[in-house]
Amino acid sequence: MTSSDQLLLFNRQTSVHQILGGGLFADVILWRQKNVTLAILILTLVSWVLFERSDYTFLSYVSNVLLLLLLILFLWAKSAQILNRPTPPIPHLQLSEENTNEAAALIRDQINMLLSVSHDIALGKDPKKFAKVSAYLVLISIIGSLTDFRTLCYTTVFLVLTVPVAYERYEKHVDSILLKGNMKLKRLYIRFNEECINKVRKWILDMNKLS
Known part of the structure; x- marks a missing residue:
């Protein structure tokens, strides 16, 4: 692995276009179908x-x-x-059993994964997931208090059509900054975890002395 590869987030070696699926969806998000992307942005603005x-x-x-x-x-x-x-000229549209089963299986897998994560968090098995989920919920609560659902949807569309293409253009610089920030957050988490463990141990020792 080269030094340039190590600067990529999550040590990935795939492009942003490949991460987004590499098809028409990725082309639209990354402005490779400029007319379609611009039409979506204008339609979103007009609708809002x-x-x-x-x-x-x-x-x-x-x-x-x-x-x-x-x-x-x-x-x-x-x-x-x-x-x-x-x-x-109206086409005859009909969902096939295969497509329905695939969609149902995908939804089932996502729900099962969510339930599994919730189960682990509820039993205290994964403090990292608990911290992440808590942070996401707090963030959603803050965003929900600042705007309504309709504006949030339109803002999300705007961000989806602008952030990935900006990230693709300045990919190495952004990854370098994020990796440095991630390392600092890991060190803070380790320090916080050690302090909590030490406090719990001290509390247990004090309780044993009192007993």
């Missing part, structure tokens, strides 16, 4: 302005759009029958 500045809610907006779409298709189909013209 629409919902924030008008009395529309997401549910009423979706319902009205679907109602308008169904009305257009219905009138199109009826007029096509009367005028002997082609019907609307």
